[in-house]
Amino acid sequence: MFKSALLTGTLLLILTGCSLKEPTLSPQTKAFDEEDAYTLFALDAEAHGQYATAAQLYAVLYEKAPRIPYRDHFFENLLHAKQYDDVLENTASFREREGFDAQVERYRIRALIGKGEMKAAEVAALALLEQTKAKQDYIGVSEIYAQQKQYNTALRYLESAYDIDYDEMVLDRMAVILYVNLDRQKDAIAQLETHIRLNGCSERICKRLAGLYSEQNNIEGMLGTYLRLYSNYPSKDVADAIVRIYSYQNDMVPLKHFLEQHHTDDALLLKLYINAKEYAAASELAESLYKENGDANYLGQSAIFAFEGAEDKRDPKLVAETVEKLKTAVKSEKDALMLNYLGYLLIDNDVDPEAGIGYVKAALQQEPASPFYLDSLAWGYYKLGRCSEADATMKKALKAMGGETDPELEKHVKAIAECLKRQRKTTQGK
Known part of the structure; x- marks a missing residue:
């Protein structure tokens, strides 16, 4: 029925006895014993880009079982193989036998385009559109004009296609x-x-x-x-x-x-809460993130933000809860900020200044020049009555601050200075 460039001699398959006008084959009915095998070979050839071979196989299939999908695969594979002359020959043969078919005419137009015969393709596409008024044929005409850089005309045909649906x-x-x-x-x-x-x-x-x-x-x-x-x-x-x-x-x-x-980026949302000092929201979100992924850093942050947002930071229950969460967090997440925060809580609230100093020193191992961690250490020494060590450490903190200060640090400086005075008086009195 169809002729492929790979088919010669008695296998040209231009058979006059086969016509799609005959009763259509049921999809479930095999036309010949090897139909399934040929179909599998044809599909495999297509999948591997062996388009000429696939076209040959579909030609055989269509000869023996005149199904429209075999016909369409035959033409599509010839086009993929750029065997445009074979497409033109077979579409002409088909029209002689079967009469006009819009889909077969579209294959002919694509072959003309493939050969670069744009004017012939334009004439054929316009004639086809006149018969079908189909959206795809408006698009086809538009593409031909676009390839010829006649963009205004191409646009008009696309607008007609768009107006359909x-x-x-x-x-x-x-x-x-x-x-x-x-x-x-x-x-x-x-x-x-x-x-x-x-x-x-x-x-x-x-x-x-x-x-x-x-x-x-x-x-x-x-x-x-x-x-x-x-x-x-x-x-x-x-x-x-x-x-x-x-x-x-x-x-x-x-x-x-x-x-x-x-909630597309909760880590970023947490940062926004922190920057806005919305500590209650930050604590809740950090706890949710901890439950979600088990990251101890979020547990520590949840504890810190809950504490920062509290009205009464001296509440023993709040302090105890914050300390326990931070202790859990720093077991696996040796974050300097959390270590210092935990240490300072233990020191400032007189829970366990000695243990607090240990946590602060661990933070200083990571950031030895941090003025805030040095301040925490100095305050720990002060709480233990080791005023000279507190004074020496505080001087390091002040030096690291570079002349800047804050109310909390100033309070510590004054308290340590008073501690030194009392210590000197005691020493002189002896």
């Missing part, structure tokens, strides 16, 4: 031609925005629109599009894009609201 793939092509080929950026964006208002924000169209806004560096347009896209198609990539835009604009409040609503 508002196909977003057609709209996408229209937007590209408008934006890239016709330099009509505003019109491209307006087309996409109008479609989204009327038909919703599909993934394809919203990503295209966001891309065009990005080309124009229109940050607000990008953000609005990504927010609409995320509401319909939530994904990490889109969420990350939204976070980047909010961060770039330094819009921390809407960023925080977005993260609170969708």
Whole structure:
């Protein structure tokens, strides 16, 4: 029935006795014993890019079992193999036997395009469109004009195709031609925005629109599009894009609201709570993160933020709970900040200053020049009555501060100075 360049002699398969106008074969009925085997070989050849071989096998299949899928696979494989002359010969033969068939004519047009015979393809495509008025044929004509760089004409045919059912793939092509080929950026964006208002924000169209806004560096347009896209198609990539835009604009409040609503990046949300000194929210989120992944660092942060947000920081129950959580945290997470915080709690609240000094020294092993950790150590010595050591350590802290200070440190400096005075008086009195 079909002739392939690989088929010669008696295997040309141009048989006049086989016609699709005969009764259609049932899909469940085998036309010949080897039909399944031939089909598997043909599919395997297609999968491995052996298109000429696949075309030959489908020619045999269509000769013996005239099913439309075999016919279509035959032409598709010839086109993939760039055997355009064979396509033209076989489509002509088919038309002589079977009469006009729109799909077979489309294969002929694609072969003409493949051979570079654009004018002949244009004439054939326009004639086909006149008969079918089908969306795919409007698109086909448009592609021929686009290849000839007649973009305004190509756009008109795409618009006709789009008017049939508002196909977003057609709209996408229209937007590209408008934006890239016709330099009509505003019109491209307006087309996409109008479609989204009327038909919703599909993934394809919203990503295209966001891309065009990005080309124009229109940050607000990008953000609005990504927010609409995320509401319909939530994904990490889109969420990350939204976070980047909010961060770039330094819009921390809407960023925080977005993260609170969708929880796409709780680690970042935790940082925002900390920066805003929303300690209760930070503590709750850190505890949730600890339960979720078992990271002891989050347990420690939860304890610290709960303590920082408390009204009565001298409440023995609060201090005890914070100490226990921090002890658990520092067993596996030797974080300097948590070690110092735990140590200072033990020291300042007279729970166990000796143990507190041990934790502070562990923090100083990591950051030996930290003025805050040195201050904690000095305060520990003070609590134990070791005023000279407290004074010497505090001087190191002040030096590390570089002349700066804070109310807590100043209070410690005064207390240690008073301790030294009392110690001298005691010594002189003896």
